[in-house]
Amino acid sequence: MNETIIRVEHLTIGYGGKTVLKDLNFEVQHGEVFAILGGSGSGKSTLLKHMIGLYPPMSGHIWLDDIDIASAQGSVRLSALRRIGVAYQSGALFGSMTLAQNVRLALEEYTDLPDEAMELIARMKLDLVGLKDFADSLPAEVSGGMQKRAAIARAMALDPAILFLDEPSAGLDPVTSAGLDQLIERLKRGLGVTFVVVTHELPSIFAIADRVIMLDPRTRGIVAQGRPQELRDHSDNPVVRQFFNRQAGALEAA
């Protein structure tokens, strides 16, 4: 399965005239877990928000299959958006709805499934992230980590081809975080879901990522891309070495 599902070409992005990242080129293959790495402020989340078409880029293209999400409008754009699911950093659950209702929302809007079917699917998605018993709770009634997992369940509601996860394991305990990695692995193998994950959790990166790109705020571009193990063992780029070594040091100290 070596077909390109996302292709980013000469992408330059920024806010209000200030360039954050310039001239990015990379591809995401079908069925892989693709991680975007980088320190705080390197533009990881900004890049993700452009890849899902939330903000227009300053220049360049983002192809989701054959649709340029950067310039697509109307129903074309909608058909691209229905093929992706996004779990935001803060969860961004709708506070007035229970977790199950949050997951059901997309099903209600996009499919003709019977009510019972939507309810069962919502509960099954929540079961996948270990939250079945909290299906009828409001987001404010569960912990921050649970909200994040519920957000992932919501992103999976329509079984999207591509799941974008913005720091999915940040703020989770190690056990839950490892469970999340297993879930990503299962979905990748079982359904051929492609993942684009923004993260800086080294254990996760080595556990799940097939390929990574690393962003550097100083050059405002990609400093390295490839398999995480190769980057760790063979990169002579100081930024990359520092990222992997300092994190490794922090882990030993913990």
Added chain:
Amino acid sequence: MLSPASTAALEAGPAEGSSAVLRVSGRLDAYSVGPLWKAALTALDSRASVPLIIDASAVDYCDGAGIALLVNLMRQPRAAGSEVSVRDLRSPFDRLLQQFDPQRFIPRPPPPALREPLPERVGEVGAEFLREGYQRIAFVGESAAAIVETLANPTHIRRNDALVIAQRMGADAIPIVLLIGFLMGVILAFQTAVAVRQFGADLFVADVVALGVLRELGPLMTAIILAGRSGSAFAAELGTMKVNEEIDALITMGLSPVRFLVVPRLIAGFLLCPMLTAIADLLGLLGGAAVMQTFGVPIVTYFQQVQSMVSQADLFGGIAKSFVFGVLVAGVGCLQGLNTGQGPSAVGQSTTRAVVGSIILIVAADSVFAFIYNVLGI
């Protein structure tokens, strides 16, 4: 991997021994499962007394919705010895199915809702009312103490904050105050003219406009504009800070939210409402003059009539009220903002409460002023 054109089918297969067989085929996803859902349950019920095998060997693709269909069939309560089983679901889809234990998804009836007895609910409402009253009194006391403390140490005023708030509350509101003030004068003049012109007393329109605008409408309309523009903004701003735990951050830093956030707003409200009222008064009089012009009364005559009718007490009586209105608008806005509950809808609720609460208080305060001025003979 979803396509609205996907299809799936369900049909009865040849029985194997004592077991009935149902064959599913095609593409099971969120679009194709809907039409199958009911049919599958019916097929299941019509074979209630025999073991049922679901033959999934002809399924090309199966995602979460398809798995839900299979789980739904397997979770249905069946008599012992007539269980439902799924056979030959291809890899990798079988692994998705194995993740779920159908027994865990048997729907349980929700626990009966406990209805609290009437006295308990009445008591709760009463207690809530008292709690809110207590909060308000405490807020007034706390604000008063903070203001006294700030006035005793003027360097404690966060001047830049106060100036920014004053700009947003005052300078930015000038265009709308100009517009409303002018139109208020115009409307009042026209309405008065209808009655007064029947007696040929056109000039007395000036009396009504001047007294009406300066004593009542100027301060009242300005305060209501402020309640809509700034009272709501204060409530939303402080409410969002509360939701984002910024208020908690201030408290844990040892900073009083009242001194930090409320005092600059109260000061801005106190000083700016009278200024805006003065502008509204002036524009109201000009609006009246414009209408009189159309009746053929020259501007000079109009203003001479206004001067002969209006005393300084009328002007300053109106302005004096607006000091109080400004404090009420800012105070209610801040109070509701600080009392915001959790979540985005709570911010909306406290904004509504701020606007409604301050308009009620403005009108109530205005009637108190009417009584006092009446007694004082102003």
